[in-house]
Amino acid sequence: MTEDPDAVTRRIARAALDRDDPTGWFENLYAAAADGEAVVPWDRGTAHQLLADWIDESEPDGTGKTAVVVGAGTGWDAELIVDRGYDTTAFDISPSAIETAHRNHPASKTHYVVADLLNPPADWHHAFDLVVEIYTVQALPIPLQPDAIAHVTDLVAPGGTLLVIAAARPDDQPDTTLQGPPWPLTRATIHSFTTPDLHLIQLDQAPSPTDPTLHRWRAEYLRD
16 A cells, blocks of 8 residues: 555545545455455554543443443454453444454454444443543534444443543644544534533543544543
């Protein structure tokens, strides 16, 4: 691959968006990557550094608890979570991503499944003590983000934690200036994950671990 992976990703995404299929590009990208015809830009062969930092700082004990990783891709974030003792489910809309996750982690205890965030299984309602959302909402066109956010928050069990990691952009940057994917999240969008019983308890903005000119949100929420 000599072409910029981000450019390839945007071309694949644009083709799906032009077909009015805003989530179909995930499978197209992961299938192309499995065939050696593309590179998934966010798949770095390890868990996201901001997730690893949160694990180191919070030292969560998942014994007897459940977790779900949203848009799990090839599984690196899920493996970090399952290693903390959580009964971990990791889902992606792309069958090729889940197949790759199984190949990457053949002895894993994680339950890798194909599922759609915009139409999740009914029994996932308030089912997970820890919900991890990294880069999935921002990969959806802005008009779909409120629905996606509502489904993410619905996964959090009473007393549960939601961790969101996303690219950041200023609140005053117009949506029309974005040539996604991704469509980075404003501070207002980060606050929109809250509900009357799901509270934002910590919000950090930090340079990207891979590009200090870009910034990332790390937001932690707690359900009553």
